[in-house]
Amino acid sequence: MKIAIIGAGLAGLTAAYELRDHEVTVLEADGRIGGKLHTVPFKGGPTDMGAEAFVRRRQDAVEFFRELGLEDALVDPSDKRPRVYTGGKLHFMPPGGLMGIPAEPQDFFSAATNERIANEVPFEWTPGHDVSVGALVRQQYGDEVVDHLLSALLGGVYSCVADDLGLRATLPMLARKLDELAADGPVTLSAAVAAIESGRSPAASHAFATFKDGFKDLYETLAEKSGAEIHLDTFVSGVTRTKDGFQVTGAEGTFDRVVFATPAPTTARLISKVSPEAAQTLKDIKLASSVVVGFNFASAIDPAGNSLPDATGILVAADEPGIQAKAFTLSSRKWPHLGQREGFLVRASFGRFGDDALVRAEEDDLVDIALDDLKTITGFDGRAAGVEEIYTQRWFGGLPRYDHTHLETVAAVEESLAGVEGVAATGAWAHGVGIPDVIAHARKVARDLA
DSSP, X not given: OEEEEEOOBHHHHHHHHHTTTSEEEEEOXXXXXXXTOOEEEETTEEEESSOOOEETTOHHHHHHHHHTTOGGGEEOOOSOOOEEEETTEEEEOOSSSBTTBOSSOOTTSOHHHHHHHHTOOOBOOOTTOOOBHHHHHHHHHOHHIIIIIIHHHHHHHHSSOGGGSBHHHHXXXXXXXXXXXXXXXXXXXHHHHHXXXXXXXXXXXXXXXXXXXXXXXXXXHHHHHHOOEEESSOOOOOEEEETTEEEETTSOSEXXXXXXXXXXXXXXXXXXXXXXXXXXXHTTOOEEEEEEEEEEESOSBOTXXXXXXXXXXXXXXXXXXXXXXXXXXXXHHHOHHHHTSSSEEEEEEEOBTTBOTTTTSOHHHHHHHHHHHHHHHHOOOHHHHOEEEEEEEEEEEEEEOOOTTHHHHHHHHHHHHHTSTTEEEOSHHHHOSSHHHHHHHHHHHHHHHO
16 A cells, blocks of 8 residues: 655654555655654764653553664653742742642742632532633632743743643643542642642653653654655645545655644645645644754853752743743753763753744844843853854744644544545644654554554
């Protein structure tokens, strides 16, 4: 069976691997494979400028990496804790809680906010109801929790503030727990979070892991073991059905099956002649852009003796005045294998949904902003310490916005495609932006298609 896969990111390459017993052609518009996974050469070794970790407790992903022969390439992070910068000061990220929803009062919240957390007022919850994460937490705990902490953490995952994210799409465990608790009457966030915490099994290892030589180990292995014919710099403008199968503009021949493994707006354009209904629905999925500026400093201590904090990274409160970066990953402290290299690696992140001005800024301006923000937050003068390498990676439309209508939108797309034989669609827009989520959905789609 001849199968065309449009897109050579993680979803497309995973689908290609899953379909390796067939004649697979992968068509990629960019000049490289990997999509939002991008490992670049730094002087000390390969360094990720896209996703830099995956959730290790997802055993399906770990088993998949083992199947690929990559288990020995996995490495764990250090035991250091991240910080959050709010109110002009660095604070330890609160332990426990759920994705930035605290389990207890914190020293960087006001007394009034801590009172609301400690003595939360129960509220009515309708099972099956959905709402933005930000709206729910603001209602129960107040603005400070959302703006100082929740949006800072979720912004690193989705490039969105909490108000732009749907509860069921981004925190499904919390939504399900609220549904359960509602059977007994009014509910509280604190009770739901506590129930989730108590139900967690003790972690057998670290929560996250990565690949020692970067995620290129994953996407290059998938490409090689898929046996697919991969065409780079290949622009596909559309797909049409013929009496013999499918014609893909940009590729020769006729295909029996087509997998669309591209961002939602691109898939909407490409699939319009095959499934107009799915194309129209996919247009409702909006994208968030971001940019990462990677630095390799000569040292983690500047000439004046100011040192970068002993932390894995720094999240910046969404409402923090005067700071434009949303986060700094202190990669050489977060990942022991990177800490063994000469110099000190730091990643600065910018950009949230609806605000991509910095994503479009000149590189020199971005570098200056990152260095200035890092100095303001930590006291560390990166210029004086010595900047030995810089890499800027812009992710235009890098992540889909998982708002409170997202699950309904995806369900509608899948329903439309179910009636179209020989066509499938996958990607980070479908069932999760995390690496294990993207892999799981691409594998399922490929198996169902074959």
